[in-house]
Amino acid sequence: MRSKHALGPRTDSPARGVLRCLAAAVLSIAFASQAAPPKPSTLTATDVLAQSAPSDWQPVDPENTLYLELESGRVVFELAPEFAPKHVANLKALVREKYFDGLAIVRAAEDYVVEWEDSDGKRPVKTAATTLPPEFTSASSAGQPFVRLPDGDIYAPEVGFSGDFPVARDPKTHQRWLAHCYGMLGLGRDNDPTSGFGSSPFVVIGHTRNLDRNDTLIGRVVQGMELLSTLPRGHGPLGFYEKLEQHVPIKAMRVAADVPAAERSEVEVLRTDTATFQAYVEARRSPPLGWYVQPAGKIDVCTVRMASRPRAAAPAK
């Protein structure tokens, strides 16, 4: 039989859409478990992005963009120097001294992290620092950009977005920190908190908010995430690969600004200080009725899923 069954909304003809919407509205009332169900958004998140203006997006600064070059392709990271200036500077120093070139991804822990480092410990650090004071949190102040998500959070008093990064804050301690959401880039460390100087970057591929404020996060993946999330998992302790031949070679890491313009991956990210972003969050929180019969009316900071896309080439002069 023809199976059309799939999870999540699909595109539909307008007429069928109206009928389905009505049917879903009736079902929504039947299934509603709250006296006042959340009001559904009129647009899907996909619609919101499709209808966005060019000004809703901002390019990522090449000086704050890193490339991880694998045999399978390029992973692009946006750095967050406003949260961890020392660690961002030191990782860029390591990248610029080609510390990572020829090393490998050595760990892929299921529902947790992917990590790369010098597994045999012979690679010299030439110019970068090898210890750094932790930047697990930083000072929070009124002038900083912060778009608060009012939906609540169990790990922090406040969550939201600064630029396009998921952020948590504590108004009592006046501290803020990047949240360990899917795709975040951090710097692995040993037990000594000053040891996370950058030689062991990791990317979150699962549920890890319980790591918040225990290591230094410095950015996030804005393109190529699946090159990391689909890596074979390691079966040694902590998800390290057990055999050398399982290691995933790193051809190079580069700061985008150091790469010839023609070879760059230009990426832009959805701005969070816009009405479009508010509509996007609302569409994630309370999607239109149709496939959904009971919108959650809530969205957690990691499930908002910040949007990024390849940047359209500038028109030829």
Next chain:
Amino acid sequence: MRSKHALGPRTDSPARGVLRCLAAAVLSIAFASQAAPPKPSTLTATDVLAQSAPSDWQPVDPENTLYLELESGRVVFELAPEFAPKHVANLKALVREKYFDGLAIVRAAEDYVVEWEDSDGKRPVKTAATTLPPEFTSASSAGQPFVRLPDGDIYAPEVGFSGDFPVARDPKTHQRWLAHCYGMLGLGRDNDPTSGFGSSPFVVIGHTRNLDRNDTLIGRVVQGMELLSTLPRGHGPLGFYEKLEQHVPIKAMRVAADVPAAERSEVEVLRTDTATFQAYVEARRSPPLGWYVQPAGKIDVCTVRMASRPRAAAPAK
């Protein structure tokens, strides 16, 4: 240089462990952002499982166990008939009429779901129902097992565990439902809520709690999750594969009870109605100082990560 830097605690010698623990304790005080930081657990979650008794585990009933046989290996599911009896029975009927044998995984949406179905719609349903009333939620009552997680949740008034499934409840409406955590098994559907009869099973591979109460969940992966989570992602709309040659063939689906005993994968799951489970949750919530300098003191229902393991063979008589 020798790099030991990695995310997450590592094993350590006792003497070094004491020193590190002291150092971390000092740092913990320095970094603590709350007046009363959470009291760290004395054991890691790994320690708790290693010290568990055989009675802390329970075998999964072969009649409630499904196998998804892929060329890469076997994925094992535990079903939850107490939450969705009609859908569990109907999926087993489909499996037993060999509906899925020779079909394929057709969708792998990044940070979302993997799904399989009959993509060309020619496979007949022989014995199973092709519509079913939704079991998105079910009645909650006092006699049901429920180990509440007191840490809070933004999507539901109450969360916790029934058996080894992550569960949400609403005491006002007296409804409960399975939570869309990583590894949960659900039944995809079209816009019509009665259409999720079982022909399009999906597994959560990302952050999807916002789907709660919008489709019928019926179980979870207890072995072989990485065979699904590492699949190449689809780049068509909604993460469907765009080309037939990307489809991941399904050799067969089987109810474990129908498989000769010698060919079964016997799995046991951590019981939740035990002191060991409480210690496990506490170790996840507030891990020992050492690598951690500031335990979160909270854990969300999906990040608890229910434990399962191959069942030791019964001793020969």
